[in-house]
Amino acid sequence: MSGADAGPLFDRLLIVGLGLIGSSLARRAVADPAIAREVVAWDASPSVRARVAELGIVHRVASGAAEAARGADCVVLCVPVGAMAAAAEALLPHMAPGSILTDVGSTKQSVIRGIVPLLPPGVSFVPAHPLAGTEHSGPDSGFPTLFEGRWALLTPLEDGDAAAAGRVARLWQACGAMTREMDAAHHDRVLAIVSHLPHLLAFTICGTADDLQDESRSEVLQFAATGFRDFTRIAASDPTMWRDVFLNNRDALLEMLARFTEDAQAMARAIRWGDEAFIVDRIVRGRGIRQSLIEIKQA
Amino acid sequence: MSGADAGPLFDRLLIVGLGLIGSSLARRAVADPAIAREVVAWDASPSVRARVAELGIVHRVASGAAEAARGADCVVLCVPVGAMAAAAEALLPHMAPGSILTDVGSTKQSVIRGIVPLLPPGVSFVPAHPLAGTEHSGPDSGFPTLFEGRWALLTPLEDGDAAAAGRVARLWQACGAMTREMDAAHHDRVLAIVSHLPHLLAFTICGTADDLQDESRSEVLQFAATGFRDFTRIAASDPTMWRDVFLNNRDALLEMLARFTEDAQAMARAIRWGDEAFIVDRIVRGRGIRQSLIEIKQA
Numbered sequence: 001m002s003g004a005d006a007g008p009l010f011d012r013l014l015i016v017g018l019g020l021i022g023s024s025l026a027r028r029a030v031a032d033p034a035i036a037r038e039v040v041a042w043d044a045s046p047s048v049r050a051r052v053a054e055l056g057i058v059h060r061v062a063s064g065a066a067e068a069a070r071g072a073d074c075v076v077l078c079v080p081v082g083a084m085a086a087a088a089e090a091l092l093p094h095m096a097p098g099s100i101l102t103d104v105g106s107t108k109q110s111v112i113r114g115i116v117p118l119l120p121p122g123v124s125f126v127p128a129h130p131l132a133g134t135e136h137s138g139p140d141s142g143f144p145t146l147f148e149g150r151w152a153l154l155t156p157l158e159d160g161d162a163a164a165a166g167r168v169a170r171l172w173q174a175c176g177a178m179t180r181e182m183d184a185a186h187h188d189r190v191l192a193i194v195s196h197l198p199h200l201l202a203f204t205i206c207g208t209a210d211d212l213q214d215e216s217r218s219e220v221l222q223f224a225a226t227g228f229r230d231f232t233r234i235a236a237s238d239p240t241m242w243r244d245v246f247l248n249n250r251d252a253l254l255e256m257l258a259r260f261t262e263d264a265q266a267m268a269r270a271i272r273w274g275d276e277a278f279i280v281d282r283i284v285r286g287r288g289i290r291q292s293l294i295e296i297k298q299a
Numbered sequence: 300m301s302g303a304d305a306g307p308l309f310d311r312l313l314i315v316g317l318g319l320i321g322s323s324l325a326r327r328a329v330a331d332p333a334i335a336r337e338v339v340a341w342d343a344s345p346s347v348r349a350r351v352a353e354l355g356i357v358h359r360v361a362s363g364a365a366e367a368a369r370g371a372d373c374v375v376l377c378v379p380v381g382a383m384a385a386a387a388e389a390l391l392p393h394m395a396p397g398s399i400l401t402d403v404g405s406t407k408q409s410v411i412r413g414i415v416p417l418l419p420p421g422v423s424f425v426p427a428h429p430l431a432g433t434e435h436s437g438p439d440s441g442f443p444t445l446f447e448g449r450w451a452l453l454t455p456l457e458d459g460d461a462a463a464a465g466r467v468a469r470l471w472q473a474c475g476a477m478t479r480e481m482d483a484a485h486h487d488r489v490l491a492i493v494s495h496l497p498h499l500l501a502f503t504i505c506g507t508a509d510d511l512q513d514e515s516r517s518e519v520l521q522f523a524a525t526g527f528r529d530f531t532r533i534a535a536s537d538p539t540m541w542r543d544v545f546l547n548n549r550d551a552l553l554e555m556l557a558r559f560t561e562d563a564q565a566m567a568r569a570i571r572w573g574d575e576a577f578i579v580d581r582i583v584r585g586r587g588i589r590q591s592l593i594e595i596k597q598a
Contacts, residue, residue, distance in 0.1 A: 235585030
């Protein structure tokens with residue numbers, strides 16, 4: 001690639017929604033002049049806008065959605081997936097032909113369904129999803145290295161603009177991420193098992209523990225170190241974001257949960273009837289998955 | 300307590316089973332002369348005995364179970380809970396009156412049921428459970444600080460020897476642990492939710508992922524970072540140990556799994572029908588549990 005001397009990737013990068021992901025992208029983009037000449041922030045929440053200005057993590061906080069969109073050649077939607085279409089609707093009428101709209105949502109089919117009907121001619125939409133996060137949220141929680149060594153998945157539209165997809169890929173690569181393209185439906189299935197179902201299980205076991213009688217509940221907290229604690233870390237994530245993810249990846253998530261429930265019931269039956277071989281086989285397979293992760297250095 | 304000048308807590312401490320817990324206890328005990336004058340190891344596996352001798356983590360590896368038991372004033376069983384009774388049966392006939400038998404098993408009622416009928420007069424049994432561990436196993440995986448700042452739960456027999464229980468408590472305190480006494484049945488219920496159920500769920504989701512079509516499976520590994528990875532860490536534990544835990548805490552574990560499954564089904568129903576308030580309530584409760592852990596410094 002010989003574009004390094006051709007100036008920044010974008011002239012004006014607009015980041016919409018300054019939570020963990022948006023504020024991390026902002027911090028990274030302002031630190032790297034190769035990404036954009038100007039990094040602008042817009043958030044529907046006045047208190048988030050005020051905080052972002054206070055933090056000084058962008059070149060400028062926009063004064064309104066229309067103004068924000070007008071001069072941006074790339075707009076990155078970093079809002080919960082349930083708010084993507086509304087955010088796009090407020091911005092798209094003001095975006096110039098040739099500009100790019102992209103997003104960071106954890107579900108891709110629902111975001112595509114919501115945004116594609118709104119697209120004016122000349123604006124390219126590139127659905128994307130950086131696989132990065134922590135259990136923290138809000139503009140204070142971001143940091144510029146969040147995407148380093150992580151995957152950013154792109155699920156370009158079938159009739160989408162390949163050049164626009166390439167520029168979005170370069171944006172995430174500039175943030176330190178590895179990029180890959182895949183089909184949106186496939187993305188949603190893979191994410192259902194690697195991310196959405198684990199979060200659902202983690203939220204659920206916390207609720208189950210919370211329902212125990214008061215005495216046991218306090219001991220659950222006291223003795224959380226052996227297993228339970230790891231679940232609570234996952235369960236500390238943002239409620240609105242996760243509500244939206246669950247509702248927007250419903251079919252894939254419910255299918256994975258159904259498979260999981262069948263498997264858990266099979267394990268329960270093996271425990272009830274003392275089927276040692278079945279139990280050991282399941283445990284050994286769990287270890288095998290862990291070993292594979294260590295081998296591909298993702299552990 | 301004024302016993303510090305009165306010599307070590309035990310004369311000869313015998314550790315039976317040199318896995319993660321046994322070898323960590325051995326390493327700690329040889330490093331602290333206040334714990335025992337001599338630390339002896341016994342393991343049913345010749346290769347483990349050879350490795351322990353090679354590692355030099357005890358004063359001496361016994362040449363047989365009977366010889367090992369004969370001069371020990373404290374015997375700590377660190378074998379999988381399904382092997383506790385057999386280990387006790389081999390050792391108890393050789394233990395001297397006044398000596399103490401204790402264990403580290405993750406289930407307490409089943410261990411008590413197995414060992415109490417075998418007890419000769421004069422030998423005190425103190426069921427115990429240090430809540431510590433990693434996903435590694437075997438004599439190489441232990442380290443002397445494993446128990447520091449962790450809980451060691453004692454579930455003394457109703458008619459048990461309080462002085463013996465006090466000495467076992469001091470053993471774990473000397474390893475850096477905090478001790479607490481509780482009823483064995485209560486222990487098993489609390490551990491079912493904080494440890495046994497999380498492990499069952501982690502093993503199960505790894506199996507569910509392992510059953511996916513080949514293409515998805517490789518992507519599950521590739522993109523494990525967002526949630527799934529934390530489950531695989533839990534699922535890397537020792538198969539024999541966990542098989543035994545599941546089978547030996549069957550009733551409490553199946554009850555917690557049944558509660559969990561009801562809660563997961565309620566979540567599935569809320570997702571299917573778009574019940575946003577229910578979903579958010581569950582997520583907020585998960586965060587609440589996490590927040591409580593942070594407040595009591597167990598996070």
